[in-house]
Amino acid sequence: MTIDTTPLLHKALRLPAALLSFSLAATPALAQSLPVQLGPTPPEDVMPLANNGLAMGLAALPGYVSDIMQRSMVPGVAVAVVHGGETVFSQGFGVRKIGDPATVDPTTVFQVASVSKSISATVAAIQVSSGVVSWDDTISSRLPGFTLSDPYVTQHATIGDFFAHRSGLPKAAGDELEDLGFDRNQIIARLSQVPLDAFRTSYHYANFGTTIAAEAVAAASGQAWEDLAQNVLYQPLGMTSTSSRHADYLARPNRAVLHILHDGRFQPLYDRNPDAQAPAGGVSSNVLDLAEWLKLLLNVGHYPRQPNIAAKDLQPAITAQSFSSPAHAADARSGFYGYGFNVGVNPNGRTAMGHSGAFLLGAGTYFQILPSADVGIVVLTNGSPVGAAEAIAAEFMDTVQYGAPTRDWYAAFNGMMQGFYDPEGDLAGQKPPADPQPAEPLSSYAGQYQNPYFGAAEITVDGDRLTLTLGPQASRFPLSMWDGDTFTMAPSGENAPEGSLSSVRFSTQDGVANGFTVNYLDANGLGSWRK
Numbered sequence: 001m002t003i004d005t006t007p008l009l010h011k012a013l014r015l016p017a018a019l020l021s022f023s024l025a026a027t028p029a030l031a032q033s034l035p036v037q038l039g040p041t042p043p044e045d046v047m048p049l050a051n052n053g054l055a056m057g058l059a060a061l062p063g064y065v066s067d068i069m070q071r072s073m074v075p076g077v078a079v080a081v082v083h084g085g086e087t088v089f090s091q092g093f094g095v096r097k098i099g100d101p102a103t104v105d106p107t108t109v110f111q112v113a114s115v116s117k118s119i120s121a122t123v124a125a126i127q128v129s130s131g132v133v134s135w136d137d138t139i140s141s142r143l144p145g146f147t148l149s150d151p152y153v154t155q156h157a158t159i160g161d162f163f164a165h166r167s168g169l170p171k172a173a174g175d176e177l178e179d180l181g182f183d184r185n186q187i188i189a190r191l192s193q194v195p196l197d198a199f200r201t202s203y204h205y206a207n208f209g210t211t212i213a214a215e216a217v218a219a220a221s222g223q224a225w226e227d228l229a230q231n232v233l234y235q236p237l238g239m240t241s242t243s244s245r246h247a248d249y250l251a252r253p254n255r256a257v258l259h260i261l262h263d264g265r266f267q268p269l270y271d272r273n274p275d276a277q278a279p280a281g282g283v284s285s286n287v288l289d290l291a292e293w294l295k296l297l298l299n300v301g302h303y304p305r306q307p308n309i310a311a312k313d314l315q316p317a318i319t320a321q322s323f324s325s326p327a328h329a330a331d332a333r334s335g336f337y338g339y340g341f342n343v344g345v346n347p348n349g350r351t352a353m354g355h356s357g358a359f360l361l362g363a364g365t366y367f368q369i370l371p372s373a374d375v376g377i378v379v380l381t382n383g384s385p386v387g388a389a390e391a392i393a394a395e396f397m398d399t400v401q402y403g404a405p406t407r408d409w410y411a412a413f414n415g416m417m418q419g420f421y422d423p424e425g426d427l428a429g430q431k432p433p434a435d436p437q438p439a440e441p442l443s444s445y446a447g448q449y450q451n452p453y454f455g456a457a458e459i460t461v462d463g464d465r466l467t468l469t470l471g472p473q474a475s476r477f478p479l480s481m482w483d484g485d486t487f488t489m490a491p492s493g494e495n496a497p498e499g500s501l502s503s504v505r506f507s508t509q510d511g512v513a514n515g516f517t518v519n520y521l522d523a524n525g526l527g528s529w530r531k
Contacts, residue, residue, distance in 0.1 A: 047348035049373055050403035057081075057399035058089050064395045065093050068410050074364070074383035075266055076104040076256050079392065080287035082376045085299055087291040096382065097257040097268050109241050109252040109286050110380040111272065112365045113357030116244070116283035117210050119233070119293065121163055121317045121340025124217045126232045128313040133220045135160035135316050135339065142216035147192040153199050162213035163339035164321040165203050168196035172495070174208035174277075176521055179493045180454065180471030184276045188212055193453050194524050203322045203337065207280035210340065214279030225279055236307040237296060239289035246273045249284035256382035258362025261421070262498060266383050270361040272494060281357065287378055290367065294376035297353075297369050317341055318353045346370075348401055354393075358385035360420060361494050366390045368397060375400055385420060387413025424495065425502030425520040427488055437484035442466055445506055445513040449529035454521065457529050459513075468504065468518075479504055485513070491520050 050056070058081065065077055075098050081089035092104035112119075127133050133142070136158050140146050148154045153168055161167045173194050174187045182190070187208055197204060218225040226244040234242045241252065249255060250271075259266035274282040296303045297318070300311045320336035320343050327334040336343050341353045354368035362382060366389035369376040377396055379389040391410035398405045423429065439445075442461045449457045458469045459479075466479040468489060479487040485506040492500070502520035506513040514531050521527035 053400040072388040080291040115357040117340040120279040125314040171204040181473030210280035242285040261384040272361040423499035427501040451529040453526040
């Protein structure tokens with residue numbers, strides 16, 4: 001999966017309520033009763049920044065990185081900070097790959113995972129400014145043949161709806177198809193079978209929702225998404241080490257290798273090709289390039305090398321469009337999502353925008369901008385999400401605003417992220433039955449099976465066990481007997497953490513199987529095959 005960790009913070013921590021913001025121009029009686037006339041919002045009614053907070057934050061930043069790397073054991077980190085239209089900090093720490101002495105520097109290219117969503121929203125905003133699309137264009141008007149399971153949503157869902165995760169697609173819809181090797185077009189087409197939640201009143205983080213929105217923008221532009229991003233954003237900003245193609249990342253001589261958290265330590269075991277969801281999670285870049293992008297976000301309309309983008313067209317992306325995490329208590333603040341950006345209000349009344357990114361196979365990234373202070377930070381790591389990137393940025397931004405970190409951010413984020421490592425499948429952590437029922441002869445289960453969402457499957461007998469073959473890449477999963485007609489499979493990959501174990505339950509008639517259901521693929525009721 002490509003994960004965004006930011007909204008979970010609102011659920012994990014009881015943060016103070018945001019300061020009330022209002023315009024006294026609309027409340028003259030109240031204005032006359034106050035001893036001090038406050039200005040309009042924003043930003044005159046926010047709390048002042050700490051004296052020399054930025055200087056203190058920059059001085060302390062290497063120490064924050066060192067401490068969090070030691071606690072987290074993340075192999076490599078790169079950080080950049082921008083202010084006043086300049087890159088005021090850029091540094092690499094640690095190594096690109098455990099066991100290799102090559103170190104991380106500011107030019108080292110990382111996979112940025114879901115930070116790609118904010119980058120892609122910026123590309124979309126450029127096309128809005130160019131008159132190619134609008135945020136309110138319907139997907140169906142740009143992608144002929146596009147359908148969802150609800151005809152009304154098919155007709156009315158917009159580019160903005162999908163960038164805001166409010167289309168009704170369930171969480172992570174399509175990720176399971178990507179794991180099995182389906183390509184972008186195949187996945188988007190098959191999402192027409194997925195049951196939807198409430199349109200525009202639900203929020204479900206879905207990588208392929210973002211991908212659908214980006215594909216609509218690309219179609220309107222007459223270019224492949226990867227070319228469009230290169231032509232309208234990366235090239236104009238001089239982001240020469242940035243790409244939305246995985247092959248370009250693999251070709252970089254100075255690149256950080258993914259490290260998965262396995263058996264309690266980081267190990268460079270896997271590659272992660274996110275091309276199918278490139279707009280949502282497929283960007284690779286370095287902190288120097290991303291610093292140019294942060295400068296653009298903070299100075300739209302004034303950035304010297306600015307692409308064709310107007311502040312009014314970016315504004316919808318960086319302001320609240322949907323609830324990502326409704327407040328859990330009366331004294332807590334809600335979290336919001338714009339178009340590809342997490343947006344919210346800090347305890348001091350200052351708005352902030354950002355996004356986390358993570359691959360369980362080995363990347364953790366984060367950026368945040370604080371427009372009222374003209375400050376932005378990006379943190380890239382080559383380790384699975386453990387809260388390191390978020391904690392580094394939070395300690396720095398706290399120092400800028402308050403003069404020192406307000407809490408142990410690494411402990412907070414690390415604890416919050418442990419849930420990402422919970423194994424998948426109904427049999428994970430379960431003990432086998434002490435006295436299982438016998439299965440039918442293995443040949444009774446063999447054969448070809450069909451599923452309109454996941455496609456064909458084949459069950460074969462290999463010696464004393466069954467093998468399930470799925471997907472365009474003919475992924476093979478050994479099946480082990482569990483109890484009667486129930487077998488087990490151990491899913492693996494981006495969406496199946498260590499220890500995952502799922503049932504495969506066969507239905508039989510007269511001792512011969514005529515279908516089966518895979519539990520971990522059945523979250524949306526689509527995980528059953530029939531002969």
